[in-house]
Amino acid sequence: MKLAVLGATGRTGILVVREALARGHEVTAVVRNPDKLTDKHDNLQVVAADIFDSSSMVPHFKGRDAVLSCLGCGPSFLSMRKVTFFTDLIRPMVDAMREVKVTRLVFMSSWYTKYNSADPFIVNWVLKPLLLGQSLHNKAEMEDFLETDCLDIRYTLVRPPQLTDSEPTGKPVLCMEGQSIKSAERKRFTCCRKDVAKFMIDITEKDEHIQKSMAIASG
């Protein structure tokens, strides 16, 4: 397959690039600073583009089978900084896809983007107010846009919990539709980035979980 990967210089994005290349796919890494991506491969093209400008992405999406995003903007300490990163980027991304008739999008989001009173106390009353609230809220707005305004886009939202750089356990990645996996149904509250990368490439190859939000965790 021919894949465009955004956020390819990030800690998960580079693993998505490597996993795709290892499986024989052609990858266009769409980044803001090409010097940062030093991996070399015959099937890897690294291009610069502005993720907030659809016309800048159009030439790099043209002829691709899917767009994969691992973009992220980091936490907002004490949730003071209003985050608009995800809503700012999703419209130009979808516009660029529509322009060149690419319909498949695999987008990395997070557990707990939306408020649910049944979620753990630590999430609703510690993590969100102190660190992740603005970012998660803006991801939820981005997800709402995909769910309501993008019925022509075959998107999958991939929702991991806390990410780690540890090696995969070798067990299958747990995956469940929704915004989290309940403690009784999982072993871990974490997902290693390699498992996320593997999952994203798996569902792209199999064309699975269309217009669904999939919570995942390492097995």
Ligand SMILES: NC(=O)c1ccc[n+]([C@@H]2O[C@H](COP(=O)([O-])OP(=O)(O)OC[C@H]3O[C@@H](n4cnc5c(N)ncnc54)[C@H](OP(=O)(O)O)[C@@H]3O)[C@@H](O)[C@H]2O)c1
């Ligand atoms: N950390 C966690 O525990 C956790 C848990 C669940 C979900 N997530 C989410 O998973 C996603 C990936 O996480 P990660 O830790 O792999 O991310 P990361 O290492 O922080 O990488 C973020 C990527 O986004 C790119 N980016 C940021 N701002 C950009 C801009 N204005 N223009 C172009 N590119 C931009 C970065 O490019 P540069 O290299 O040029 O900066 C980088 O490639 C994020 O959405 C994150 O919120 C994280």
